[in-house]
Amino acid sequence: MEERLQWITLQPKSWLHWQPLKGGTQAHGLLQQRYPQATAWALEPDAAPAVQAQLLQRLESPTGQSGWLERTLSRLRGQRLGTRTDAVEPGSVDMLWANMALHGAADPQALLAQWRSLLAVNGFVMFSALGPDTLREIRDLYQRLGWPAPTHQFTDMHDWGDMLMQAGFAEPVMDMERITLTFNSPERVLQELRELGRNLSVERDATTRGRHWLGQLHHALRTLERDGSIPLTFEVIYGHALQPEPRHKVEGTTAITLDQMQQMLRKPRN
Template identity: 35%
Template sequence: MIDKERARRGFERAATHYDRVAVLQREIADRLLERLDYVRLEPQRILDLGAGTGYAVGALHRRYRRARVIALDFAHGMLLQARKRGGWLRRPWCVCADAEALPLADGAVDLIVSNATLQWCDLERAFDECLRVLRPGGLFMFTTFGPDTLKELRQAWSEVDGDSHVSPFLDMHDIGDALVRARFADPVMDVERLTLTYTHARDLMRDLKLLGAHNATHERPRTLTGRARLAAVERAYENYRDAGRLPASYEVVYGHAWVPEQKPGAGGITIPLSAIGGRGRSGGRI
């Protein structure tokens, strides 16, 4: 279970320097937004769920010039950075709120885009809220991380102690099942595996700290990590060195699903064929 308050504080502290190290987050945001090329949708209102410093907002404005974009994040500091980003056709509405309790009316938006956010949420609650605020026929597109993410760091820590030091990540199939339970229609899931490399393990741990991606599990150790244990983790991580570099693996999960034309309880489920088009680069429907 994630300690949401600790996670929020981590991102508040990271807001001013987040963009310096968010290389992976920008890359997967770009890949997620490319998938909108295969979707026939003309949204009037778009929710960027977990907008962070607003990287995706400009791209959404350029793609959907008539749409109003709502940038929502649970860290106020992130939204302050988003307001400074500029270069937009018009400023987004910035809303500081939790994905598990969206302060939006039922059916208020046509499209939700969420990049690298859902791993910090209770999926059942977040998916229920996304279904609620999307209009019938609306689209939900997201990325999150799967269980092989940071597997080297997790294994290195396991050789030092038995505590929880790396946040857990759900399997793609479990995420898809959660979409079905929330009563989304036609969920489609796929995975990419990306790797960042570092000279030293401490460089990876520094980047995670700068991103605000702290260990926020309730099971985390509540004492400071001493130098001796950090040194032991670095030694254990050396087992993964290849061609002079240390890998940090990321299992990136992509998902999308539609809201039924008649929401659950309204007497049926239909998805217009006109809203679905093309195939993604990986061969799956997008």
């Protein structure tokens, strides 16, 4: 996502990082380097106060960090950082950055509308989301075992483009790539999936499964091993779109001349 900013000539004076704890606080430092004079905001709108405090600590203070991340986060000190949506004025940011957030929204159209409300005219949104080919190996495995789908169905990039237009954005640009990640154990696979987010599938089993089922799952995941590791596909969708100029309202009346009225009356009725 950050590399794609080189193709965008707009230079934001302020930008908003949406849910940086999930999307990656490392990106915050990269964006600060690219836009060193811009005001930065970071928002975790659904987080508990303790999580919000954690966010501010990670972004404002490098204490306890190490390596390049420590050096990156140290540059963020003194910036305006917030954790509540009402801390940012509507229409006040020139870029909204949202990595790996949109596919986890129960109502993505409402989230897109919220993002648009925070953007200034000619501002833009940059986002990424998981696409429908994500975890296809596990989906196929669950289907063979007769289990409900492991996740909700992820949205195709063309549908995201349509939804951006419906939300009022302009000039959406979408692309995607498929990445294969390998894991050394079923336990590591499940840890990664838990950290990725939520399962919004309406077919999700509401019952709590026990150790026996977990053992079955571990055994099933081991059948996916190739050369000692478990490969999983992740389709990553990238998109950006602009906040357009407001449209003028169309008046409820139309003016026509007397000659036009006479011509209309002379026409034979169908």
